[in-house]
Amino acid sequence: MAKITAGVGSSHVPLLGVAVDQGKWQDDYFGPIFKGYEWTREWEAREKPDVVILVYNDHASAFDANIIPTFAIGCGEHYKSADEGWGPRPVPDVEGHADLAWHIAQSLILDDFDMTIINEMDVDHGLTVPLSMMFGQPEKWPVKVVPLAVNVVTYPVPSGNRCWALGEAIARAVESFPEDLNVQIWGTGGMSHQLQGPRAGLLNREWDNKFLDMLASDNDDVRHIPHIEYLRETGSEGIEMVMWLIMRGALGKSVKTLNRHYHIPCSNTAIGHIVLEPAD
Amino acid sequence: MTQETPKQNIHEYLAELDDIPGTRIYTAARARKGYWINQFAMSLMKAENRERFKADERAYLDEWNISEEAKQALLKRDYNTLLDLGGNVYFLSKLFSADGLPFAEAVSTMTDMTWPEYRQMMLDGGRSPIGNRSIKGGY
Numbered sequence: 205m206a207k208i209t210a211g212v213g214s215s216h217v218p219l220l221g222v223a224v225d226q227g228k229w230q231d232d233y234f235g236p237i238f239k240g241y242e243w244t245r246e247w248e249a250r251e252k253p254d255v256v257i258l259v260y261n262d263h264a265s266a267f268d269a270n271i272i273p274t275f276a277i278g279c280g281e282h283y284k285s286a287d288e289g290w291g292p293r294p295v296p297d298v299e300g301h302a303d304l305a306w307h308i309a310q311s312l313i314l315d316d317f318d319m320t321i322i323n324e325m326d327v328d329h330g331l332t333v334p335l336s337m338m339f340g341q342p343e344k345w346p347v348k349v350v351p352l353a354v355n356v357v358t359y360p361v362p363s364g365n366r367c368w369a370l371g372e373a374i375a376r377a378v379e380s381f382p383e384d385l386n387v388q389i390w391g392t393g394g395m396s397h398q399l400q401g402p403r404a405g406l407l408n409r410e411w412d413n414k415f416l417d418m419l420a421s422d423n424d425d426v427r428h429i430p431h432i433e434y435l436r437e438t439g440s441e442g443i444e445m446v447m448w449l450i451m452r453g454a455l456g457k458s459v460k461t462l463n464r465h466y467h468i469p470c471s472n473t474a475i476g477h478i479v480l481e482p483a484d
Numbered sequence: 485m486t487q488e489t490p491k492q493n494i495h496e497y498l499a500e501l502d503d504i505p506g507t508r509i510y511t512a513a514r515a516r517k518g519y520w521i522n523q524f525a526m527s528l529m530k531a532e533n534r535e536r537f538k539a540d541e542r543a544y545l546d547e548w549n550i551s552e553e554a555k556q557a558l559l560k561r562d563y564n565t566l567l568d569l570g571g572n573v574y575f576l577s578k579l580f581s582a583d584g585l586p587f588a589e590a591v592s593t594m595t596d597m598t599w600p601e602y603r604q605m606m607l608d609g610g611r612s613p614i615g616n617r618s619i620k621g622g623y
């Protein structure tokens with residue numbers, strides 16, 4: 205039986221990909237960020253997950269302004285790194301797990317989540333930067349990936365409550381997959397950042413840390429934070445944190461925090477990550 | 485069972501989104517208005533389109549169903565005007581990239597700071613949310 209054994213919440217700032225690709229990860233600027241991920245990289249190497257369900261948002265790469273799926277699941281065999289305007293990142297192709305992905309897609313639809321199914325797409329920094337942060341620069345990624353893309357760009361984006369409930373449904377779907385698989389779920393994006401307009405550059409250390417506290421707790425208050433609170437407190441792009449709730453919802457009522465790190469700044473963004481294990 | 489929360493009133497929801505200082509939330513209305521600006525920007529993901537655009541920006545823009553105002557804003561890289569016209573930063577970032585401009589430097593042009601000032605503000609902990617949360621509330 206497949207099982208979700210852990211959840212990771214992590215930023216996916218594109219500049220981190222640049223730091224890895226250009227070997228700058230030990231310099232004064234990036235050093236403290238990558239040091240924060242050191243424990244997590246070693247933990248991933250020990251855990252050896254078979255599959256990661258990687259919740260992220262596409263940044264106008266696979267989807268243009270034409271088609272805007274709220275929740276989309278990648279059911280393909282493999283995905284290439286997207287050209288985001290300066291050539292694709294030099295990272296390995298991402299291998300999908302089509303059997304598990306199709307199983308999850310079908311289960312979710314029967315569970316009242318009307319998913320969009322994607323067979324072919326390129327994946328951008330939202331998906332490849334977290335892989336680089338967790339696994340460094342391997343010749344081949346050591347996990348298969350089920351991409352789960354969430355619209356957090358065009359409003360209204362899904363509510364935190366809906367994201368949490370999707371996470372719960374994903375956990376049920378994984379548990380009904382017959383093959384023995386060690387599955388992790390990652391929620392990516394955030395933390396506080398605003399990339400547009402005169403208010404750009406907004407960061408909120410206090411709020412971000414309160415959010416991490418809420419994720420680590422045994423109550424589900426965090427699912428009821430309204431969009432406007434993310435936007436006012438954490439910047440227009442801080443809304444990406446709703447994607448972490450899909451991860452948290454998949455872990456059940458109680459969790460144990462294995463690691464937690466927060467750093468300001470990386471480019472325009474507050475960087476954070478948290479590693480959680482189901483404790484029910 | 486999941487807990488049901490009261491559903492949002494769409495008019496109240498949208499009004500709140502416009503109550504954030506210095507911010508244009510990418511609502512459906514903006515997405516409709518800026519559709520071709522964003523699709524133009526999206527086209528710059530292809531290397532051959534970037535080359536054609538760089539060779540003659542005006543001629544390339546004239547291939548798109550974009551207003552003259554938006555074309556001028558694109559030529560001037562006036563990103564705040566482009567946000568007002570329905571541009572979205574993730575689409576516009578294809579133009580940052582085509583220009584070889586780091587994302588944060590391009591973002592700084594939308595603020596009242598120079599790039600070095602903006603960079604320093606970020607190193608110092610970023611812009612405070614205090615006084616920047618609500619236009620009406622002023623908090």
